[in-house]
Amino acid sequence: MVGYVKADYEGVISTLCAGCGHDSISGSIVQACYEMSIEPHRLAKLSGIGCSSKTPTYFLSNSHGFNSVHGRMPSIATGANVANKDLIYMGVSGDGDTASIGMGQFVHAIRRNLNMCYIVMNNGCYGLTKGQDSATADYGSISKSSSIPTPYNAIDLVGLALELNASFVARSFSGDKAQLVPLIKAALSHPGFAFIDVISPCVTFNNNAGSTKSYSHVRAHIESTSELDFIAHQEEITIQYEEGESADLELFDGSKIHLSKISADWDPQNKYSAMNKLNEAKESGQVLTGLFYIDTETEDFNKKLNTTDVPLNSLKQSVLCPGTESLEKINDSFR
Amino acid sequence: MSESMLNDMVVRFANVNGTGSASANEMFARALFKMGIPVSAKNIFPSNIQGLPTWYEVRINGDGYLGRKEGIDLLIAVNPQSLEKDIASVKSGGYLLYDNSKKMYDSFMREDIHFIGVPMIELSKEHFDNPRQQQLFKNMIYVGAVCELIGVETDVIKEVIADQFSRKAKLIPPNHQALELGINYVRDNINITLPQRVQRVNKTNNQIVIDGNAACALGALYAGATIMAWYPITPSTSVAKAFESYCKKYRVDPDTGKKNYAFIQAEDELAAIGMVIGANWNGARAFTATSGPGVSLMNEFIGLSYFAEIPVVLINVQRGGPSTGMPTRTQQSDLLSCAYASHGDTKHPVLIPSSPDECFSMTAMAFDLAERLQTLVFVLTDLDLGMNKHLSKPLSWDSDRHYDRGKVLSAEDLEEMKEQFGRYLDVDGDGIPYRTIPGTHPSLGSYFTRGTSRDEYAKYTEDGNAYVRNVDRLSKKWETTKTLVPPCIITEASQSSSRSLLFYGTSRYAAMEASDLLTRDGLEFNIIEVKAFPFDSKLKAFIDSQEEIYVVDQNRDGQMRTLLMAELEVDAHKLKSILNYDGMPITADKIHRNILNALNKAEISKTA
Numbered sequence: 001m002v003g004y005v006k007a008d009y010e011g012v013i014s015t016l017c018a019g020c021g022h023d024s025i026s027g028s029i030v031q032a033c034y035e036m037s038i039e040p041h042r043l044a045k046l047s048g049i050g051c052s053s054k055t056p057t058y059f060l061s062n063s064h065g066f067n068s069v070h071g072r073m074p075s076i077a078t079g080a081n082v083a084n085k086d087l088i089y090m091g092v093s094g095d096g097d098t099a100s101i102g103m104g105q106f107v108h109a110i111r112r113n114l115n116m117c118y119i120v121m122n123n124g125c126y127g128l129t130k131g132q133d134s135a136t137a138d139y140g141s142i143s144k145s146s147s148i149p150t151p152y153n154a155i156d157l158v159g160l161a162l163e164l165n166a167s168f169v170a171r172s173f174s175g176d177k178a179q180l181v182p183l184i185k186a187a188l189s190h191p192g193f194a195f196i197d198v199i200s201p202c203v204t205f206n207n208n209a210g211s212t213k214s215y216s217h218v219r220a221h222i223e224s225t226s227e228l229d230f231i232a233h234q235e236e237i238t239i240q241y242e243e244g245e246s247a248d249l250e251l252f253d254g255s256k257i258h259l260s261k262i263s264a265d266w267d268p269q270n271k272y273s274a275m276n277k278l279n280e281a282k283e284s285g286q287v288l289t290g291l292f293y294i295d296t297e298t299e300d301f302n303k304k305l306n307t308t309d310v311p312l313n314s315l316k317q318s319v320l321c322p323g324t325e326s327l328e329k330i331n332d333s334f335r
Numbered sequence: 336m337s338e339s340m341l342n343d344m345v346v347r348f349a350n351v352n353g354t355g356s357a358s359a360n361e362m363f364a365r366a367l368f369k370m371g372i373p374v375s376a377k378n379i380f381p382s383n384i385q386g387l388p389t390w391y392e393v394r395i396n397g398d399g400y401l402g403r404k405e406g407i408d409l410l411i412a413v414n415p416q417s418l419e420k421d422i423a424s425v426k427s428g429g430y431l432l433y434d435n436s437k438k439m440y441d442s443f444m445r446e447d448i449h450f451i452g453v454p455m456i457e458l459s460k461e462h463f464d465n466p467r468q469q470q471l472f473k474n475m476i477y478v479g480a481v482c483e484l485i486g487v488e489t490d491v492i493k494e495v496i497a498d499q500f501s502r503k504a505k506l507i508p509p510n511h512q513a514l515e516l517g518i519n520y521v522r523d524n525i526n527i528t529l530p531q532r533v534q535r536v537n538k539t540n541n542q543i544v545i546d547g548n549a550a551c552a553l554g555a556l557y558a559g560a561t562i563m564a565w566y567p568i569t570p571s572t573s574v575a576k577a578f579e580s581y582c583k584k585y586r587v588d589p590d591t592g593k594k595n596y597a598f599i600q601a602e603d604e605l606a607a608i609g610m611v612i613g614a615n616w617n618g619a620r621a622f623t624a625t626s627g628p629g630v631s632l633m634n635e636f637i638g639l640s641y642f643a644e645i646p647v648v649l650i651n652v653q654r655g656g657p658s659t660g661m662p663t664r665t666q667q668s669d670l671l672s673c674a675y676a677s678h679g680d681t682k683h684p685v686l687i688p689s690s691p692d693e694c695f696s697m698t699a700m701a702f703d704l705a706e707r708l709q710t711l712v713f714v715l716t717d718l719d720l721g722m723n724k725h726l727s728k729p730l731s732w733d734s735d736r737h738y739d740r741g742k743v744l745s746a747e748d749l750e751e752m753k754e755q756f757g758r759y760l761d762v763d764g765d766g767i768p769y770r771t772i773p774g775t776h777p778s779l780g781s782y783f784t785r786g787t788s789r790d791e792y793a794k795y796t797e798d799g800n801a802y803v804r805n806v807d808r809l810s811k812k813w814e815t816t817k818t819l820v821p822p823c824i825i826t827e828a829s830q831s832s833s834r835s836l837l838f839y840g841t842s843r844y845a846a847m848e849a850s851d852l853l854t855r856d857g858l859e860f861n862i863i864e865v866k867a868f869p870f871d872s873k874l875k876a877f878i879d880s881q882e883e884i885y886v887v888d889q890n891r892d893g894q895m896r897t898l899l900m901a902e903l904e905v906d907a908h909k910l911k912s913i914l915n916y917d918g919m920p921i922t923a924d925k926i927h928r929n930i931l932n933a934l935n936k937a938e939i940s941k942t943a
Contacts, residue, residue, distance in 0.1 A: 039777060040777070040781075041773075041774055041775070041776060041777045041778070041781060042774055044617070044773045044774075056783075057783060057795070061781065062777065062778055062781050063773075063781055064771070064773035064774075064781050064782065064783075064784070065781075065782075065783040065784065066613075066616060066783075066784045066785075067783060067784070067785040067786070067787070068609075068612075068639065068784075068785075068786065069635055069636065069639055069786060072605060072606075072609045072635075072636070074606075074609075075564075075601070075605065075606040075607075075608075075609025075610050075612075075613065076609050076610075076612060076613035076616070077613060078564075078599070078606075078609070078610045078613060079562065079564065079609065079610035079611060079612060079613025079614035079615075079616075079617070079621060080613035080614065080616060080617040080773070081613075082562055082597045082599070082610070082614060082619075083561070083562060083613070083614040083615075083617035083618060083619035083621070084617050084618070084619070084773070084774060086774070087617075087773060087774050104602060104603065104606075105602070105605075105606055105609070107602075108601075108602040108606065305594065305597050305598075305599075306592075306593055306594055307593060307594050307595075307596075307597055308588055308591065308593040308594060308595050309591070309593065312561040312562065312595070312596070312597060312619045313561070313617055313618035313619040313772065315559075315561060315595055317559055317737065317738050319595060320559035320561065320586070320595065321556075321557055321558075321559055321732075322556065322557065322585040323732075323734070324732055324733075324734045326585065327557070327730055327731070327732050330553065330730065331543050331729040331730055334543035334544055334545045335542075335543055335544075
């Protein structure tokens with residue numbers, strides 16, 4: 001498009017642990033934005049607090065960033081989004097930031113269908129504060145710091161998002177770039193709340209035997225809903241698709257998501273079939289990834305608010321201030 | 336009839352909430368206003384929807400003293416639940432109007448007050464069929480009775496009723512009928528003449544009657560606020576309702592029907608202020624309104640606004656604290672927790688209006704200040720100001736006024752700059768850096784906003800020197816703030832005095848009246864009205880020149896006194912507290928009494 005090279009999408013060097021899953025996700029974000037030729041300054045990157053929330057510094061240096069407070073990134077994103085609906089919003093969070101302190105704001109951002117890409121870098125533990133269990137740690141799993149196997153049921157953010165009628169729900173794995181990059185591209189194009197739960201092993205605190213979020217456990221149990229390709233609206237379709245079960249979904253801006261190798265019992269546009277598929281996988285101990293559900297007709301928060309076509313932050317005083325004549329009338333109404 | 340009984344009384348209505356009494360009582364107060372008589376009405380309501388006692392207290396004062404006054408001259412008792420208490424509250428020699436459809440308990444009778452019985456519900460049932468209507472029209476019957484007792488012009492009250500129901504014209508004749516039933520009953524059956532009467536004067540010329548919350552909402556509207564994120568809480572909810580209602584009228588594009596605003600009911604107060612911060616970060620003027628408990632919840636984000644330097648306007652309509660406190664009573668007990676909100680070394684500008692027109696102008700000013708200073712600005716009002724309708728100067732707006740959007744770099748600015756852009760770099764020496772709005776320029780001006788320490792170029796750092804430079808610059812910014820917030824207003828006594836009366840916010844009404852009472856006693860006091868925090872240099876200089884300053888605080892712990900000592904290093908002995916914290920607005924009599932007692936004690940201790 002405008003002559004951006006890959007370097008334009010990078011950030012500063014990561015200070016995360018060597019081998020951290022989050023760095024792979026940052027790489028996928030860079031790749032996805034580059035392939036879509038997004039203008040970096042037209043994207044705002046937001047995060048909460050935690051190892052995952054540090055990552056926005058490691059991608060898109062020419063984007064404004066906001067590393068806010070623990071668990072409250074959705075409210076910042078909401079205000080920013082309503083102030084300027086024309087930017088692209090990428091929110092990055094962790095399982096502590098979203099599934100514990102941030103649980104309330106996560107739910108309500110989904111309820112409002114805020115137009116943003118929301119990525120949880122999910123490692124089942126609190127990395128930055130040295131390894132406490134998070135609410136997504138599976139029942140019976142063991143992390144490096146736990147003295148006992150987790151006695152509580154995990155909060156499944158994907159299951160919760162489906163239950164809340166989120167309009168785009170996906171899960172991926174930091175080690176599966178081939179799946180993650182098109183998912184991010186689709187999420188960025190989706191005109192509503194696009195949620196991707198990315199399992200991202202913590203090499204320091206939760207990559208051991210007994211962990212269900214370790215590299216080895218995930219690789220051994222991973223299963224996918226389908227193969228996914230994202231075709232931006234201005235791209236030509238050059239890929240040859242194999243015969244077999246597949247679906248083409250057109251998005252609002254003309255982009256397409258092509259799903260192939262889908263089983264007969266899953267319809268990506270049916271929430272309940274997605275929930276069944278998810279539950280089946282859980283029963284058999286598999287980690288199901290891929291796009292679970294998408295509503296291509298969805299109406300985002302700004303549409304629901306019926307705000308004007310130009311960004312609110314561009315409105316001038318002459319439009320906003322009713323003026324002295326109107327004030328006289330207002331005064332009269334109080335006499 | 337003596338002059339002093341003219342246009343000088345306190346009338347109190349004792350009702351059950353949810354019975355339509357508020358509307359009837361307001362029409363009574365409005366009729367007095369239309370007769371040109373200064374009047375102040377206060378709603379004393381319960382934290383409940385229906386069925387509990389509620390009072391409506393109207394002070395009528397031809398001299399314009401509209402602060403609360405103790406001592407009820409005429410009480411209209413329509414709530415059996417509170418009847419005993421209501422009878423006890425009437426001044427000796429006062430009057431009690433009651434519904435004698437039921438006989439009054441002998442044990443409740445008092446020899447020293449006059450009981451006036453009107454068969455309200457009986458009359459209502461005689462003339463109206465529907466039980467709900469009987470209840471509503473009963474209210475209008477007692478309004479008629481009161482009007483007749485004190486001399487409210489019948490044409491005026493009838494016109495007020497007609498205005499009230501102009502959109503439901505069918506209701507005008509029965510309301511007029513009910514009014515006349517009350518008027519005629521008194522005329523034909525009551526032989527008591529009240530010494531307190533009202534008479535038309537010309538003292539409300541050009542003034543308006545408006546509640547502070549609506550005025551704040553209008554201030555935000557005029558200041559160009561496009562986003563309000565809020566959470567309901569008594570007594571600030573009506574700020575939000577008013578803002579939405581004015582936006583529907585003035586901020587809808589006539590061609591498309593789309594909104595030039597966003598009105599967002601957040602899931603809680605933390606989300607509300609988070610949205611406000613996100614919006615302001617992204618270049619839109621956004622605000623919220625809440626009360627004490629909400630501010631407590633918002634403390635973390637308030638600190639973020641301070642340290643990351645993001646404009647925010649936060650309207651705090653104070654109520655009785657602490658904790659859930661007294662949700663429907665007034666107090667001034669959030670002064671300290673707002674001035675110093677959030678952990679760490681923080682200080683925030685606080686604007687303190689006393690009247691509705693100041694609610695309007697100070698809320699509008701808060702937006703300019705927040706963007707100029709790149710920080711959170713509190714507008715500190717209270718339930719008494721926010722939820723009661725007050726006589727006020729008209730709201731005013733200078734047609735030549737332009738919004739001050741503060742130091743924001745445009746794309747051109749960024750390209751023309753020779754130096755590197757530093758988000759937290761003090762360029763002009765006032766402690767205020769320049770900022771950029773997301774989306775401004777493809778390759779210049781982006782930076783990371785964070786609540787952590789960072790250097791002048793917004794790069795994360797744990798270096799102690801960088802941290803110290805940053806917070807010292809915030810102190811410099813605070814010095815700039817002192818020059819921008821409204822200064823105190825000092826009115827010196829006609830004869831030079833080393834004694835002052837200092838107050839803030841709604842205490843003004845009682846304090847000004849008390850000052851006149853003291854003058855009458857031959858005691859001269861300078862008057863200091865604090866309009867904002869931080870304090871200006873004039874205040875420090877004046878306080879230093881005084882021997883004794885009485886500080887009116889509507890809270891238990893003398894918070895303004897504490898703030899003066901902390902910020903201006905005033906000697907504790909110089910500042911004497913006058914406190915009021917029972918949830919009702921302070922009265923002039925209380926201030927007057929307190930000062931006389933203090934002076935007497937001082938005299939006694941001197942001669943002892």
